[in-house]
Structure formats: structure tokens, C-alpha cells
Amino acid sequence: xxxxxxxxxxxxxxxxxxxxxxxxxxxxxxxxxxxxxxxxxxxxxxxxxxxxxxxxxxxxxxxxxxxxxxxxxxxxxxxxxxxxxxxxxxxxxxxxxxxxxxxxxxxxxxxxxxxxxxxxxxxxxxxxxxxxxxxxxxxxxxxxxxxxxxxxxxxxxxxxxxxxxxxxxxxxxxxxxxxxxxxxxxxxxxxxxxxxxxxxxxxxxxxxxxxxxxxxxxxxxxxxxxxxxxxxxxxxxxxxxxxxxxxxxxxxxxxxxxxxxxxxxxxxxxxxxxxxxxxxxxxxxxxxxxxxxxxxxxxxxxxxxxxxxxxxxxxxxxxxxxxxxxxxxxxxxxxxxxxxxxxxxxxxxxxxxxxxxxxxxxxxxxxxxxxxxxxxxxxxxxxxxxxxxxxxxxxxxxxxxxxxxxxxxxxxxxxxxxxxxxxxxxxxxxxxxxxxxxxxxxxxxxxxxxxxxxxxxxxxxxxxxxxxxxxxxxxxxxxxxxxxxxxxxxxxxxxxxxxxxxxxxx
Amino acid sequence: xxxxxxxxxxxxxxxxxxxxxxxxxxxxxxxxxxxxxxxxxxxxxxxxxxxxxxxxxxxxxxxxxxxxxxxxxxxxxxxxxxxxxxxxxxxxxxxxxxxxxxxxxxxxxxxxxxxxxxxxx
Numbered sequence: 001x002x003x004x005x006x007x008x009x010x011x012x013x014x015x016x017x018x019x020x021x022x023x024x025x026x027x028x029x030x031x032x033x034x035x036x037x038x039x040x041x042x043x044x045x046x047x048x049x050x051x052x053x054x055x056x057x058x059x060x061x062x063x064x065x066x067x068x069x070x071x072x073x074x075x076x077x078x079x080x081x082x083x084x085x086x087x088x089x090x091x092x093x094x095x096x097x098x099x100x101x102x103x104x105x106x107x108x109x110x111x112x113x114x115x116x117x118x119x120x121x122x123x124x125x126x127x128x129x130x131x132x133x134x135x136x137x138x139x140x141x142x143x144x145x146x147x148x149x150x151x152x153x154x155x156x157x158x159x160x161x162x163x164x165x166x167x168x169x170x171x172x173x174x175x176x177x178x179x180x181x182x183x184x185x186x187x188x189x190x191x192x193x194x195x196x197x198x199x200x201x202x203x204x205x206x207x208x209x210x211x212x213x214x215x216x217x218x219x220x221x222x223x224x225x226x227x228x229x230x231x232x233x234x235x236x237x238x239x240x241x242x243x244x245x246x247x248x249x250x251x252x253x254x255x256x257x258x259x260x261x262x263x264x265x266x267x268x269x270x271x272x273x274x275x276x277x278x279x280x281x282x283x284x285x286x287x288x289x290x291x292x293x294x295x296x297x298x299x300x301x302x303x304x305x306x307x308x309x310x311x312x313x314x315x316x317x318x319x320x321x322x323x324x325x326x327x328x329x330x331x332x333x334x335x336x337x338x339x340x341x342x343x344x345x346x347x348x349x350x351x352x353x354x355x356x357x358x359x360x361x362x363x364x365x366x367x368x369x370x371x372x373x374x375x376x377x378x379x380x381x382x383x384x385x386x387x388x389x390x391x392x393x394x395x396x397x398x399x400x401x402x403x404x405x406x407x408x409x410x411x412x413x414x415x416x417x418x419x420x421x422x423x424x425x426x427x428x429x430x431x432x433x434x435x436x437x438x439x440x441x442x443x444x445x446x447x448x449x450x451x452x453x454x455x456x457x458x459x460x461x462x463x464x465x466x467x468x469x470x471x472x473x474x475x476x477x478x479x480x481x482x483x484x485x486x487x488x489x490x491x492x493x494x495x496x497x498x499x500x501x502x503x504x505x506x
Numbered sequence: 507x508x509x510x511x512x513x514x515x516x517x518x519x520x521x522x523x524x525x526x527x528x529x530x531x532x533x534x535x536x537x538x539x540x541x542x543x544x545x546x547x548x549x550x551x552x553x554x555x556x557x558x559x560x561x562x563x564x565x566x567x568x569x570x571x572x573x574x575x576x577x578x579x580x581x582x583x584x585x586x587x588x589x590x591x592x593x594x595x596x597x598x599x600x601x602x603x604x605x606x607x608x609x610x611x612x613x614x615x616x617x618x619x620x621x622x623x624x625x626x627x
Contacts, residue, residue, distance in 0.1 A: 029576045061573040
């Protein structure tokens with residue numbers, strides 16, 4: 001008997017349809033898997049046989065040959081179990097192979113027939129949809145991440161018997177134990193900006209960063225509130241659109257944070273400064289996994305104690321900052337992951353952290369002070385639009401500030417959303433969404449400002465005080481300031497403020 | 507020294523007899539049974555028209571240890587192939603057609619179930 005079922009093989013976010021063919025021939029009992037399976041798929045034979053037997057669906061004592069085609073594509077992982085089981089059961093005559101035609105199966109089997117959650121379900125469903133598949137069967141435990149997908153029917157099962165019962169096989173259905181979704185904890189854990197004491201300037205700078213998607217560097221002594229500010233940034237960014245949330249979720253589904261719930265909250269990743277290069281950009285030989293920069297896609301990548309990161313890790317950020325994606329090349333192929341993140345760097349002013357104000361508490365030598373921040377200078381520093389100097393909070397500010405004096409995150413989010421509406425209206429028909437992304441040539445031609453407004457910048461450029469890139473970056477930031485204040489075009493003040501934030505001397 | 511007949515041995519002999527009768531009922535010609543040499547033993551040798559058929563018979567009285575056919579492993583098949591060569595050599599037969607079959611005999615609750623697989627390589 002011959003039968004066929006479909007599955008998806010993922011490489012990065014790109015999927016390929018895999019046909020799982022089964023032939024049962026009159027020969028000595030054996031379970032043979034062919035078609036470039038890796039070790040974890042070869043083990044599927046044992047899982048499928050046991051799961052079928054324990055689901056009261058005994059397999060024939062014959063030679064079962066399963067072929068994963070196209071045979072030239074390397075396949076990996078336990079997610080093929082379900083498609084192999086369905087194909088084998090169809091070949092065994094439990095149901096007609098035509099009943100599962102055009103359906104993709106994705107999931108791992110336990111020996112007792114339970115269908116267990118796997119990595120990459122959302123990515124697989126998105127890929128299957130793009131490949132024109134209309135129905136996907138997945139583990140029920142993964143349903144939380146895919147329920148917003150439209151245009152493709154997604155069905156989840158807990159147990160193999162439930163699946164085959166739906167295919168018309170009369171079998172005692174084993175109800176799986178009730179299971180609770182591991183819900184998104186971060187959702188409620190994003191604090192409010194009103195909790196930040198005495199850093200009004202920094203808060204308005206963060207607001208500005210949120211409007212234009214500008215990268216931020218915060219320099220300040222320990223305890224000034226750098227981490228507080230950064231961790232609250234996702235709370236004022238506009239919610240992700242459904243398409244964006246699915247894109248973010250698809251990347252996340254490939255990481256170990258699985259299973260998870262669909263979320264429209266922009267992600268934030270805050271790696272420790274010991275993070276390795278592979279953990280940041282992604283890696284892995286057989287099946288490349290997304291790194292933290294991709295997991296922060298459409299969200300925030302917060303590097304606390306930025307100068308403490310290894311230099312190669314910081315330098316690796318340059319290319320994704322420019323292109324918005326990362327290409328991981330391996331012998332087996334190239335995986336492309338999106339990585340359009342907003343970078344927030346936090347640093348102490350010096351190794352001891354007290355070189356603020358008069359700097360009299362600082363115990364560092366002048367050379368070590370210079371070396372410290374130099375680690376994030378150069379090409380990386382050039383891409384940072386907002387430099388914020390945080391000062392230590394003093395007692396007067398703490399007592400003077402009313403508990404509800406600071407602006408609430410929800411109010412800030414509203415302002416940011418309105419400002420972004422203005423910029424997206426202006427950028428309609430261009431490939432860009434945010435002010436920080438706009439090409440310099442477009443700024444200088446289509447969005448040209450009058451000479452009287454840009455005279456300071458022109459002068460600075462002439463005097464070689466700022467670079468051409470710096471000139472463009474100031475313009476972008478000025479547009480964000482104008483959007484936030486509700487002006488149609490930046491004025492002289494906006495340009496000065498932008499230059500101030502950028503840390504350029506005019 | 508031949509080992510004393512025990513339950514397992516008797517069951518095996520019974521299964522081989524049943525299998526032989528079954529194959530004869532299909533029109534196979536009986537050639538030899540339990541041919542032994544230094545490598546091992548061939549349970550049944552039959553002839554299907556011009557083709558010599560070497561049969562491995564597995565007899566069980568329950569499924570507690572899996573299907574009888576599952577007990578025929580790759581190693582056993584490999585040995586069987588060598589035995590076929592040895593038998594042909596001893597008979598000085600060359601250029602003949604051969605085939606290896608497997609027959610499972612399942613004896614349980616007074617019923618006998620036979621399964622015959624042709625050409626198991």
C-alpha cells in the first residue's frame with residue numbers, strides 16, 4: 001500500500017513542503033526511513049510505531065518504507081513525527097490517503113500517542129500559508145501562538161487518537177490531560193514611566209526615540225535609572241500590527257521560548273554583557289536559530305553596561321543596524337532573519353561609574369576613562385541619534401515629585417502614536433515607516449528644508465564639525481521632534497535640539 | 507550430542523511441519539528439512555517450479571515478544587544467505603534460481619495462524 005502526507009521543513013524562516021511517502025511491502029517487519037533524515041528523524045520510527053500501537057492502531061508486521069521527498073533537502077527535528085504517523089497509518093489502510101491531501105502535519109509524538117509541542121510552529125504555519133497550503137495540523141499546545149493567523153485553517157490535537165478519529169477511524173479516543181498555556185508574563189511586567197523619578201529630560205528623549213525609532217545611548221552613574229528607562233520603552237511604542245506580531249512570533253517560535261502566546265507588545269531583549277556572538281546574531285549548523293537581535297525584531301534591544309560587551313559582539317550589530325536583517329551562512333545554506341530593532345545602549349561614564357558632574361568621586365585614571373566609552377564609538381556610535389546624559393537623582397527631586405507627577409506610559413504612548421501617524425502620512429509611498437529609516441538623499445531632496453532653518457547644520461558641515469551622515473541623522477531627529485510637537489516641518493529650534501541630542505557641537 | 511527435546515524445540519518442529527504442509531498445499535515440491543552444516547541450519551527447502559525456495563520458519567505461541575517475523579533479523583537473513591550458498595555447493599548446483607521466504611506460525615488458544623512472506627531478500 002502506498003500513501004502520502006505533507007509536512008514542512010524549515011531553514012531559518014524559509015519553509016519547504018516535504019512529501020512523506022509510505023510504502024508497505026510484503027517483507028520482513030522493518031521500519032526504514034529514507035530521504036536525508038537526521039538522527040532525530042530516524043528516531044521517529046520508534047516513536048511512531050510505539051505511538052500507533054499504544055493508540056490501538058497496530059501497524060502491520062511488514063516492511064514499512066518512509067521516504068521524505070525531495071530527498072536532497074536535509075531535514076531535521078522531531079516535528080516530522082506526525083506526518084510520518086499519518087502517512088504510515090494511511091498506508092496501513094486505516095483511512096484513505098486522499099483524506100489528508102493538501103494538509104500539512106507538524107508535531108512530535110510521545111510513545112503513548114500524545115502530540116507534543118515543537119519549535120517553529122508559527123514559522124511553519126506562515127511558511128505553509130505562503131506555499132499555498134490551506135490546512136495545517138499542529139500540537140494543541142502550540143495553538144496559543146497561531147490563533148491570529150488567517151487564510152489557513154489550523155487545527156490542534158493533543159493525541160493521535162483524536163486526530164485519526166477526525167479522519168473517520170473508529171478508535172477509542174484518549175483524552176489528553178487538560179493543559180494550560182504558558183502565558184506571556186512580560187505583558188504586565190512592563191513598568192510605567194511615571195515610576196521614574198527625576199529624569200524628565202531622559203523621559204522626553206525616550207519619547208522622541210520611540211517616535212522615530214532612533215537608537216539611544218544613555219550615559220549615567222549607577223542607580224540613575226538607565227535600566228528603568230530602557231525597560232519601559234516597549235510600553236510607549238505603538239502596538240504591533242497583526243502582520244508584524246505574526247512576523248515577530250514566527251521568529252520567536254524558532255527560539256527556545258516555546259510554546260508562547262501571540263502578543264502585539266513590541267519585544268524587548270536585555271542580554272547580559274557576557275552574551276556570546278552566536279547568541280546575539282544567531283547560529284547553529286544544521287538548523288540556524290535566530291539570535292537576540294532577531295528576537296528583538298520590531299522591538300528593543302537593550303544592552304546594559306554596553307562597554308562591557310565583547311567588541312566582536314558590538315561590531316556584529318553594525319550590519320543588521322544598517323540592513324535590518326541578518327544572514328547566517330552555513331555549509332548547508334543561508335538563513336535570513338529579520339533584525340529591525342531599536343538599539344538602546346546604557347553605559348556608566350567610566351569603569352567606576354562616578355565620573356559625573358565635577359567627577360570628584362571618580363577613582364578611574366583619565367586614560368581608562370577615555371578607553372571605556374571609546375569601546376562604543378566609531379561606526380556603531382555614528383548610528384546613535386540620541387545621547388542622553390543622566391545625572392544622579394538627589395533627595396530634593398524625590399521629595400518634591402508627587403507620586404503621580406511623571407507622565408504615564410499610556411499617555412506617552414498616545415503622543416508617540418499620534419506623532420508616528422504624522423510621519424507615516426508623510427512617508428506614504430516610500431519604503432520607510434520611521435523617520436530614522438529614511439534615506440538621507442530623500443531628506444535633502446523631497447523633504448528639503450529652507451536654508452534659514454538648516455543654516456547651523458550647513459555651517460557645521462562646512463567647518464567639518466559633523467559628517468554627512470551626522471548631518472542626515474540630525475535632520476531625521478529634527479523631523480521626529482517636529483512630529484512630536486505637531487509641527488508640519490522642523491524649525492530652527494528643532495534642528496538645534498536634534499544637534500544637542502546627537503551630541504554634536506554647533 | 508543432541509539436546510533433549512524441550513517445549514521450545516517441540517513447538518519449533520511442529521511449526522516447521524505445519525509450514526511444510528502449507529507450502530506443499532500451494533504446490534511446492536518438498537526437497538529437504540533441517541539441513542545443517544557448520545554455519546547453521548535451513549528449516550525448509552522446497553521447490554516452486556524451477557526455483558529453489560529456502561524457508562525460515564518462526565513459530566511462537568503468543569505475541570508477548572512481538573510478531574514471529576520480527577524475530578528474523580538482518581543478521582539471521584545474512585546467515586541464511588550464506589547457508590543457501592553452502593547448500594548449493596554441497597549439492598553442486600550452479601546457475602539455479604533461488605528465493606528466501608519466511609513463514610510465521612502463531613499457535614495460540616488451539617488456533618494456528620500462518621503467514622507467508624515471499625522473497626524477503
